[in-house]
Amino acid sequence: MKGALLVLALMVTRELTFKTHEACPVFYETVFAVSLGLPRKALNETLDSIDANEAEKAAFGKLWDCFIEAEPEDRFNHLKYKVTYLYPH
Template structure:
C-alpha cells in the first residue's frame, strides 16, 4: 500500500509535467498528512489540489491502513520520509536549510 502511494505521487507529478524535485515538498506534505491519522490535516492538503470525492475516499482508505499499525508507523515512517526528503535531488533543488526546516516541521507534526 505504501509503495502504491509513492507510485501514485510519482505518476501524478509526471502527468502534471512537474519535475520530481519540484514535487518533493507537496508530495511529502500530503504523505505526512496521511501518516498523521488526522482527517482534518488530510482534507486541508487535499483541498490545495482540488481533490475529487473519489480521491478523498481513496486517501482516507490509505490513511486507515496506516492507522492499523500506528506504533510501527510512528517509529518507522518518519525515518523513511526523512530519507526521501534528504535525497540528493531534493537537497539540490530546495537547499539544505529549507530541507532542515521541512524535517523539523514534520517531526513536530508527527510528535517526535
C-alpha cells in the same frame, strides 16, 4: 534534425521539471499527513488545497485508515525510512 530533437527534448524536460517543482511540496505534504496519522481534518484540508476529487479523497482516506490502525512505532519507522530516502546524507 538532431539539433531540433535536442531543442525539443530540452523544452519538454524544462516544462516537466517546472511542474515537478510545483507538485512536490503538495505531494509530500499529503503523504506526510497520511503517514503521520494526522487528524482527518488536516488531511481533508490538504486535499482541498489541491482540489482533489472524491475518488482521490477516498483513496487517501483508505491509506489514512491503514496508518491509523498501525502502532505509533510503525508510523515513526515509516517516517524515518521516508526521511532517510529523501535526505540520504
